[in-house]
Amino acid sequence: MERCLRVLELYSGIGGMHHALRESRIDAEVVAAVDVNTIANEVYKHNFPTTPLWPKTIEGITLQELNRLDFDMILMSPPCQPFTRIGLQGDVADPRAKSFLYVLDILPRLERLPKYILLENVKGFEDSSARNVFLQTLEKCGFQYQEFLLSPTCLGIPNSRLRYFLIAKLLPEPFSFQTSSQILTEFPNPEGMCLQERSVPMNLDKDWPFVPAEETKMTSKPSRQYSEQGPFLFKLETPEDAERKKTQNNDISIQMLQVFLEDGAEDLSQYFLPPKSLLRYALLLDIVKPTSRRSTCFTKGYGHYVEGTGSVLQSAEDVEMESVFKLLETLSEEEKLKRLSTLQLRYFTPREIAKLHGFPQEFSFPDKTTVKQRYRLLGNSLNVHIVAKLITALLI
Structure with missing residues (x-):
């Protein structure tokens, strides 16, 4: 019997990734949630009282601590301020990008690489140097990946919130759909084509x-x-x-x-x-x-x-x-x-x-x-x- 999927939730905020994990009905356990925001952590603990919550910076996590977690998946939503269109767009030079760069530095040095990674960020991340470093790191570690730009409207939800997403899977395990070097604007399906759940094309x-x-x-x-x-x-x-x-x-x-x-x-x-x-x-x-x-x-x-x-x-x-x-x-x-x-x-x-x-x-x-x-x-x-x-x- 396969073990329960062990998930590391970085930049956990109020637990959106954790709720999504539950909604997916995957047999999984969040072995650690990490965030430095005190108020967000209070909300997270209120909703997930039994999940280990680390109120510390990402850079404060040692390689040894990460290895002990023995996780299979990383879910993360790094700070968006370095990439948002209304900010200074400091990108990798922005101090708030430091923690994400730390994750990319430490990932190849893990004793056991996770099998799966999911990242969410603002539109604009796809044009950043941080994204380029991220993709280079994934390729170096042997991941295949797919990028997306998706809004809740593609699920029939009346709210525009376009965001960048990336999902990555460690080779040789294949995706169930045909990946593309292009950033997709639709959800994939197992038949290999990307189909919208709506009856009209997404624009x-x-x-x-x-x-x-x-x-x-x-x-x-x-x-x-x-x-x-x-x-x-x-x-x-x-x-x-x-x-x-x-x-x-x-x-x-x-x-x-x-x-x-x-x-x-x-x-x-x-x-x-x-x-x-x-x-x-x-x-x-x-x-x-x-x-x-x-x-x-x-x-x-x-x-x-x-x-x-x-x-x-x-x-x-x-x-x-x-x-x-x-x-x-x-x-x-x-x-x-x-x-x-x-x-x-x-x-x-x-x-x-x-x-x-x-x-x-x-x-x-x-x-x-x-x-x-x-x-x-x-x-x-x-x-x-x-x-x-x-x-x-x-x-x-």
Whole structure:
């Protein structure tokens, strides 16, 4: 009988990889989870109380300690700041990349190489020097691998969160599908071809409409005028933005947001946008309804910063958004606020974002974790369903 798969979870955060491992239904045990973030570790321990959790830096783990773990798989999501498009893109020169480089340095020196590796990071990692060093290390150690750029929309989830993934398997054990030197934008299947689970092809531009405000470079001037070719643009967006959102909301292969919303079990009053935010950011908000089939990427600044951190929900579904925004700038602040308030705009709750990210119903935060902390932790997390499918593809 084969032994239970022994898994090392690096940069474990709030346990997204661990939840994905459970969802994959693979007979596996996390023999150690490692993270330096104190608050994330509290959440992890709250959900996985029996898993050995090492609250230390990756560089603080010795080769001897790793050899004693005798693990078969590494799951990891290294810090994304060195590679994100809104950061300084310091790449391998960024101090936050040091721990990942340490992993790559120590991997070839292990007494026994793991059979499987899965890595998640932001879009942009695929163009980094760190990625090149990673691939060179994998090839040196005798791994074959496949890279992906995937968004939750490819699973019918109404949230754009395009991320880089890599799965690697130690030779000579083969993959169950034909690998490619290209970065795939679809999930693989055992027949050898890469097929989308949706009924329509995935388009990266369509599935990644959101670019944080700090890095947006307008190619056409935003407008709020009537157009014979397109809809009335009531916010600061381009005609292309408006048309893309309309197309997304008409895509019936994507679930409606209402599937992921709270059922009234939580007091939602604390999540409504304050008057100051309504007045200052009204024209910049990405507003969705429960019947919408899209939402933008939720970042760690969600709930604290308004612009470019994620969609907000229009609770008053029967109110016409166009009528609210029409000639809005001509009104006094009092009239403007009165009209905007009819939309009943609120932030998505941490529980709702966790559901969009694929965390199971039993996932929870310790009571002492603040709402702001929950948003930050979720913004740094990953989509559980995507990782679960990639684990399955890696092991079958």
